[in-house]
Amino acid sequence: MPRSTNAVSSRRKRKKILKSSRGFYGSRSKVYTVAKNAVEKSFVYAFSGRKIKKRNFRSLWIQRINAGIRQYGKSYSEFLNQLSEKKIKINRKILSHISMNDPDLFKKMVENVYSK
Template sequence: MAKGYYGRRKNVWTVAKNAVEKALGYAYVGRKHKKRNFRSLWIQRINAGTRQHGISYSVFMGKVNASGIELNRKVLADLAMNHPDAFKAIVEKVSK
C-alpha cells in the first residue's frame, strides 16, 4: 500500500506502516469532508439562483419543503446552474 511513497516511507517497514495508517485515516476523514464540501457548494449555487429571482435561500428552501416538492439540493443546484428556466418555474411555483 506504500507504493509510490518517497524515501524510507516506501521500503522501511515501520515507517511505511505508519505512513499507510496515517494515509488511511486521512482518506476516511476526506470522504466525510467531500460530502460536506459538496453540500456547501450546492447551497451556494441554489442561493445564487434564488437571489436572481428576489428570494433568499432560507426562505426558498422553507417554501420548497412546505410545498411538498421533493427535490434535493443536488438536483436544485444542477437546475439553477444548467437549466435556469426550469429553476425559475420552481421558484415561481413555491412563491405563490
C-alpha cells in the same frame, strides 16, 4: 519441538503494506516499519477525506442554489422553507444542477413555489 514460523503469511502481510506505500517519499516506501505507520496514517486521512468531501459538496450546492434564487430577490432559506411548505421533495444536488444548467425550469419552480 522447534518453533515453527509462517513465513508465507508474514511476507504477504509486509508486501501488502509496502505495495500500499508505493509512491511515498524516501524510507516511507522502502522500510516496513516506517511504511506501516505511513500507510495507517494515510488510511486515516482517506477516511476523514471522504467525510469532508461530502461536506464540501453540500456547501457548494447550497451556494449555487442561493446564487440562482438571489436573481429573483429571494434567499436560500426562504426558498427551502417554501419548498417544504408546498411539500416539494427535491434534494440540494438536483436543485443546484437545475439552477445552473436549466434556468428556465428553475424560474418555473420559483414561480410555482411562490405562487399563492
